[in-house]
Amino acid sequence: MNESELEQSYFGSKLRRNESILGILLILPLVLWMIFAIVIPLISAIKLSFQDVGMIGSKGNLIGFENYRHVLTDPNFWKSFGRSLIWVISNAVIQTVVAFISAVILMQKFHLRSLARVWIILSWIVPTVVVIIIWRWMLGTSGGIVNYLLVSLGVLSTPVGFFSTANSAFISIVLINSWRWFPLMTVILLAGMEGIPQELYEAASIDGATGWQQFLRITFPMLRPVLYVLGLIGTLWSINVFDIIWLATGGGPSNATMTLPVYIYNMAFKGYRLSRASAASIIMGIILLVFVIVYDRINKPADAD
Amino acid sequence: MYKKLFKVIALVMMASLVLAACAPATSTATQAPAATKAPAATKAPAATEAPTSAEPVTIMIWHMEQPAYRVARIQELIDEFNAANPGIVVSQEPQSWGDIYTKAPAAVAAGNGPDLLFAIPDFTPIMRATDAVQPVEDFVNEMDVAHKYMPAAIAPYNYDGHIWAIPLWSMSHNLWYSKSAFEKAGVTPPVTWDEWLAAAKKLTADGQYGIGLPGNKNLYTDQTTYDFMVNNGAEEIYNSDGTLRFDNAQTVEALDFYSKLFKYSPPDSTGWAWGEAEACLASKTCAMVLQFTVISTFDSQSGSDANDLGVIAIPHNSSQSQSNTIAYSNAVMVLTADKAKQEAAYKFLRFIMEPKNYGRFLTMEPGLYLPVTEDGSVADSYWNDAMVVKYKSQIETMVENSKNGMLFGFTNGNTFQSISQISAQNLIAQTLQKILVDKEPAAQAVAEGQKLMEESITK
Numbered sequence: 001m002n003e004s005e006l007e008q009s010y011f012g013s014k015l016r017r018n019e020s021i022l023g024i025l026l027i028l029p030l031v032l033w034m035i036f037a038i039v040i041p042l043i044s045a046i047k048l049s050f051q052d053v054g055m056i057g058s059k060g061n062l063i064g065f066e067n068y069r070h071v072l073t074d075p076n077f078w079k080s081f082g083r084s085l086i087w088v089i090s091n092a093v094i095q096t097v098v099a100f101i102s103a104v105i106l107m108q109k110f111h112l113r114s115l116a117r118v119w120i121i122l123s124w125i126v127p128t129v130v131v132i133i134i135w136r137w138m139l140g141t142s143g144g145i146v147n148y149l150l151v152s153l154g155v156l157s158t159p160v161g162f163f164s165t166a167n168s169a170f171i172s173i174v175l176i177n178s179w180r181w182f183p184l185m186t187v188i189l190l191a192g193m194e195g196i197p198q199e200l201y202e203a204a205s206i207d208g209a210t211g212w213q214q215f216l217r218i219t220f221p222m223l224r225p226v227l228y229v230l231g232l233i234g235t236l237w238s239i240n241v242f243d244i245i246w247l248a249t250g251g252g253p254s255n256a257t258m259t260l261p262v263y264i265y266n267m268a269f270k271g272y273r274l275s276r277a278s279a280a281s282i283i284m285g286i287i288l289l290v291f292v293i294v295y296d297r298i299n300k301p302a303d304a305d
Numbered sequence: 306m307y308k309k310l311f312k313v314i315a316l317v318m319m320a321s322l323v324l325a326a327c328a329p330a331t332s333t334a335t336q337a338p339a340a341t342k343a344p345a346a347t348k349a350p351a352a353t354e355a356p357t358s359a360e361p362v363t364i365m366i367w368h369m370e371q372p373a374y375r376v377a378r379i380q381e382l383i384d385e386f387n388a389a390n391p392g393i394v395v396s397q398e399p400q401s402w403g404d405i406y407t408k409a410p411a412a413v414a415a416g417n418g419p420d421l422l423f424a425i426p427d428f429t430p431i432m433r434a435t436d437a438v439q440p441v442e443d444f445v446n447e448m449d450v451a452h453k454y455m456p457a458a459i460a461p462y463n464y465d466g467h468i469w470a471i472p473l474w475s476m477s478h479n480l481w482y483s484k485s486a487f488e489k490a491g492v493t494p495p496v497t498w499d500e501w502l503a504a505a506k507k508l509t510a511d512g513q514y515g516i517g518l519p520g521n522k523n524l525y526t527d528q529t530t531y532d533f534m535v536n537n538g539a540e541e542i543y544n545s546d547g548t549l550r551f552d553n554a555q556t557v558e559a560l561d562f563y564s565k566l567f568k569y570s571p572p573d574s575t576g577w578a579w580g581e582a583e584a585c586l587a588s589k590t591c592a593m594v595l596q597f598t599v600i601s602t603f604d605s606q607s608g609s610d611a612n613d614l615g616v617i618a619i620p621h622n623s624s625q626s627q628s629n630t631i632a633y634s635n636a637v638m639v640l641t642a643d644k645a646k647q648e649a650a651y652k653f654l655r656f657i658m659e660p661k662n663y664g665r666f667l668t669m670e671p672g673l674y675l676p677v678t679e680d681g682s683v684a685d686s687y688w689n690d691a692m693v694v695k696y697k698s699q700i701e702t703m704v705e706n707s708k709n710g711m712l713f714g715f716t717n718g719n720t721f722q723s724i725s726q727i728s729a730q731n732l733i734a735q736t737l738q739k740i741l742v743d744k745e746p747a748a749q750a751v752a753e754g755q756k757l758m759e760e761s762i763t764k
Contacts, residue, residue: 055434057414141573142581142590161572164520166742252522253575254735254742269407270730271761272431 049278060275067279076255077280080263081287087174087259088238094178095234099185104215106186107193117190124183132247135176139163163249166256173248173257177241185230192226193219225301232295236288260284362649364395366637367409367419369402370669374601378669386656393649402524403578406431406729413437413640420641421650424470425633426461426715430722431729432638433469439639440467444651448658452678458634461715464722470636471654474667474674476597477632477707478532482615486513486592494617496628498536498562501620505569508592515569517591519577520741526577526734528631529595531713533559535629536621540711542758543721549762551736552755558622561747564740575742595619598673598703600696616699618706632710634677660684668693672700675707723762732757 049067053060071077106117123131138145139162147159162172196219204214242261245251251258251266258266264284268277370379376399383395398419400408406428412418413435422432432438445459445468458472482494490508495501505515519526534540539555567574571585583602585591603614618628639650657666658678664686667674671692676682682704687693693700713733714724727733736754739745745753 055414055431056411057435136576139573141571142585142588159572161575164572164575164742249576250522252738252742253520254522254738256742266730272726272729 045278046282048275049282051275053275054272056274063275067276068283070276071280071283076258076263077260077283079255080258080260083170083257084239084259084261086170087241088235090174091178091181091238092231092234094174095182095185096230098178098182099189102182102186103189103193106190117187120186121183123180126180128180128243129247131176131180132244135172136163136248139172164253166253169249169253170257173245176248177238177244180244181238185234188226188230189223192223196222228299228301231299232292235291235295239288361392361394362645364393364421364641364646364650364653365419366395366397366421366423367400367405368397368423369400369405370423371399371401372601372670375669378665382657382662382666383653385662386653389656390649390652393652395649395653410435418640420639420646421653422638422640423473424636424638426636426712426720427725427728429462429469429636429638430725432640433722437640437642438469439642439647440469441471441639442468444654445471448655448678451655452658452660452663452680455677455679457710458636458677460718461634461712461720462636464720470638472634472636472677473657475632475634475677475707475710476673476675477630477703477710478528478595478597478619479616479630479703479706480593480619481586481596481599481603482593482617483586483589483609484613484615485609486589487615490592494615495620497620497623499623502562502566505566505593509569513589514571514585514591515593516566517577517582517585517594518563518567518570518574519582520567520570520575520738521577522731522734522738523578524728524731524734525579525582526737527713527728527731530560530563530733530737531631531711532595532619533563534713535631535711536619536625537562538622538625540629540713540716542713542716542724542727543719545719547721547723549755549758551733551758552752557747557751560737560740560751562622563737564747567741575738598670600672600692600699601670604692604695611695611699614696614699616702616706618702618709627709628706629709629711630706632707632712634712635674661686663687664690672696672703675704726761727758730757730761732761 048060050062050064051060052063052066102120106113106120110116137143139147141147141159141161144159146162147156150156151159160168163169200218200222201214204218209217239259240261241259242265245257245259245262246265249257251262260280264277264280267280268274271277366379366383368379370376376397379397383397387393387395409418409422409432413432418435418437424432429438442463445454448454448471449459454472455475458475459468462468462470462472480495486508487494487504490504490510492504492507493500495504508515519529531540534556537555537559539553539559542549542551544550571590574581579596580602582591582594582596583599584606586594586596586599587602587606589607600614603609604611607613619630621628637654639647641647641650656662658681660680661684663676663678663681664684667676667681667687668690671690676684676687681687688697713728714721732754735757736750739750739753740747743750
């Protein structure tokens with residue numbers, strides 16, 4: 001190695017070292033945030049799940065797996081889990097269908113398309129509490145516009161309570177949640193559609209493919225990576241929804257809309273069984289981890305790596 | 306890379322879920338939204354530190370009197386007190402009954418709790434579990450000498466050798482009705498359950514509901530359900546040895562009758578809280594409601610004359626000799642251990658309990674808050690309030706009805722502290738929902754309700 005090569009090696013290594021330090025400094029805030037906001041509380045939650053802490057701030061004793069045993073043998077946990085599954089599936093189906101239709105429409109060239117693309121996001125940016133106040137008012141029996149219209153049009157003879165029976169309450173909050181979240185899905189699908197080369201459609205048209213065939217053979221396959229991400233994140237987001245359910249129904253009537261997050265919240269903060277709620281949330285986390293692994297194995301696009 | 310990225314995202318989201326659902330004491334405390342947003346006034350010296358002469362003693366009050374006009378009245382009194390006491394700064398932060406059972410213990414655990422916290426009897430045992438609640442018998446005795454407390458106001462806070470809160474007012478449920486709706490339907494005010502059911506049936510016509518009854522799983526429904534229980538001899542939820550006796554024939558009959566009357570209530574009343582009931586009566590959608598008071602809402606929203614607002618005692622089963630009602634003695638707990646802060650808090654409460662101020666304090670919601678001191682009950686500041694003058698006959702009826710007040714867990718001189726667990730989870734209301742929503746027979750629902758209560762009070 002001559003002198004020039006030695007010098008180059010020296011400065012090269014120094015540069016690489018400086019770059020490494022810069023890299024560490026850049027990711028340090030995020031790593032620290034994750035440690036303080038996620039890792040430490042997660043460890044605390046796991047520790048808590050093996051104790052018998054009731055109220056926040058009170059002391060507890062180690063009781064082994066007793067909380068896990070109790071949660072896993074609690075019929076309400078499994079009922080809530082079942083409702084969470086129905087919640088996720090029904091939201092996924094409705095949101096996917098509506099978002100696809102909206103995205104396809106917004107792909108077309110029409111007057112005020114740009115405005116429509118911006119305004120569709122409106123329901124997603126409105127704060128949840130406002131969304132729920134509006135919907136509760138609209139669906140109310142006293143002065144609610146939906147009941148008024150249905151009665152005026154002769155569809156109903158008397159106003160109905162949309163949140164008063166188990167089924168109608170569940171359907172109502174699924175529709176409200178889907179209404180709130182489908183715009184985000186639409187925008188993501190729209191972005192995916194914009195990335196599909198136009199030449200593919202032109203070639204398909206020349207070959208005589210119909211619009212439906214083009215959707216099935218070009219749009220859908222090309223959107224698979226996007227759908228993979230949406231399916232994964234959307235499911236985790238959806239099962240995690242607490243605010244809409246809590247504000248609209250509080251998990252009622254008679255626990256009919258009590259999904260897992262509501263079950264856990266009730267146990268921790270209404271029943272004052274913080275440790276047991278921790279165990280329930282750890283179990284829920286494990287279930288979701290299994291879901292992620294299975295989902296990744298089954299749905300991973302070929303070029304995902 | 307792609308695969309790893311999504312795995313990381315998924316793991317972070319799951320971790321967030323676990324944390325959001327159930328964070329441990331330390332993290333929850335730091336995440337408690339309003340509790341951590343305590344204004345500068347709460348940034349007082351630690352409990353053991355004595356404030357320096359340059360720093361005023363700060364007192365943060367948490368109450369659950371959310372309507373703007375109540376907040377304004379309390380602020381008016383606070384401003385007067387602060388102006389007259391330069392060394393003390395009192396401030397208020399309105400909270401909600403809906404989440405105070407959750408929020409207050411979390412805030413105290415995080416060290417961000419208030420110095421004074423308003424309470425009802427079944428909330429006090431929950432806060433006592435945080436070890437923050439200070440005994441206040443010396444101050445209560447002082448107020449008793451000065452203003453003469455009504456004994457029933459103190460009793461629910463007097464146990465384990467101490468008094469745990471300072472009574473501020475009492476309130477009780479009444480049956481409020483529209484006189485014009487009754488006249489139009491040819492209905493007279495009911496006294497017994499049979500008359501009540503017949504009246505509700507007759508009043509349900511032309512888009513009007515005979516009665517507005519809640520069926521939600523909340524405190525309001527706990528209260529209205531107990532109204533039915535106390536009017537059928539089922540006021541005792543506990544046996545004298547502390548075991549539960551909720552599952553009895555009188556309770557079953559009371560809840561069964563509730564479900565019969567509920568058929569004449571708006572269909573969405575399974576989601577009601579107090580406000581919806583008041584609005585229903587004020588908008589003339591409901592002919593009757595059970596409430597502490599509806600005066601403010603009726604006066605501002607109904608467009609009707611004060612004489613159209615009727616109030617009577619809650620009807621009772623014909624097997625009972627008189628009408629009873631749920632009644633609360635509302636109070637304030639002292640949560641600060643700092644002596645200087647305690648003295649400042651007591652000074653503020655002395656100011657509030659003075660007859661010239663006490664009436665103004667009570668009329669923040671005219672008619673809702675009834676005096677708990679003898680001099681307060683005759684105070685000009687109370688009876689000369691414009692709204693009290695306008696609705697004087699209704700308020701006099703309320704005072705009369707409140708004499709037969711009872712509260713679950715605090716009957717016949719007993720105090721069963723585990724009622725706080727039952728109340729916090731609204732298990733009385735949940736039992737009722739089994740009948741109203743799940744259509745279970747009342748006997749089965751009440752038996753299940755007792756089982757839920759037994760589970761809730763065993764650790």
